[in-house]
Amino acid sequence: MPVATACPIALTAAERVRLKKMAYGYKIEHRLRVRAQIVLHAARGRSNARIARETGLHLDTVRAWRGRFAHGGLPALADRKRSGRPACFTPLQIAEAKALACQLPAETGVPLSRWSCPELAREAMQRGTATFVSASTMRRWLAEDALKPWQHRSWIFITDPCFRTRAERVLDLYARTWEGQALGEDEYVISADEKTSIQARCRCHPTLAPGQARAMRVNHTYGRGGALAYLAAYDVHRARVFGRCEPRTGIDPFTGLGNIGTAVGAENDHGS
Structure with missing residues (x-):
């Protein structure tokens, strides 16, 4: 039987650059890399048998992709559309x-x-x-359709008859106004909260630093130091967070928290 003549491949500069990126790019799919390498070998005038021997591919595979590129160019290296398995559901x-x-x-x-x-x-x-x-x-x-019926979100109905009045005060403060007047540079708006009953614990033995083939070691036993409350606040307009630990909650610890925020804000403003 006569031997089929290999399709001659002539590449433009743009096609050669594109094929090299496909053949040697580490993020390119393996099948596209193989096809690009076949075309690059063919562009050097090598026979199908030599390309198959150097790439470890079957001769028919080399002949097929060489022919597809010769007739269709770079788009022909992509997979053709397949009908796929018939749909099981309407x-x-x-x-x-x-x-x-x-x-x-x-x-x-x-x-x-x-x-x-x-x-x-x-x-x-x-x-x-x-x-x-x-x-x-x-x-x-x-x-x-991004449907997730196993998730849920809760909400509450507003039952406070004075909700509008109270909400307007908060929103005005966030907008740096109070009773229709703008707040000064020395006035602060903070949003504060507290976390109570935090167990103060200390390890009975010091923690050992990690080493070669060894993770950090933390002693299991600890001593109780009582319960503390952590007060934290957020400076709304200056985007600062500050807090402190107190033995208990109340108006005095809260006032001390506000004093800390004012001092920190004044210090930062002076430093800037």
Whole structure:
């Protein structure tokens, strides 16, 4: 049988640069790297047999990709569209499953507080939506529309009749105004909170530093130093956080926290 003549390959400067990036880029898919290397070898005038021998590929593989590039250029090195496996579920079945996920379980008579993918798949099969559907398939359907029925967010209804008046005061302070007048440079707005009953503990033996093939060692036993309260505040307009530990909470520790914030703010303003 006559031997098929190898397709001649002539590259432009742009094609050569692109092919080199594909052939030697470490982030390029392996299959694209192999195809680019075949074309670069072919552009040097090498035969298909030599290319197959040097790259360790089958001769038919080299011949196929060389021919595809010769007739289609760089776009021909990409995979052709495949029909793929026939769809197992109709668009109507998928829409019904998504509609089920958008309902509360109590509305469907299921004794659950919220849906999970296995429970949705089980309920869909019981309703006859599909003969069989797996939890992973249900999860993939929901991900298409960013549906996460297993998550929830709580909220409260505002019942305070004076909410508007109190909220306006807070919002005005955030806007650096009070009773219609702008705040001065020496006036501060802080948002404070406290954390109580923090156990003060100290290790009975010092912690050992890590070494070669050894993690840091922390002694298990500790001594109790009582309970402390941590007061922290956020300077709204200067974006500073400060805090301190106190043996107990109350108006005096809170006042001391405010004094610390004022001193820190004045010091930073003076230093800047």
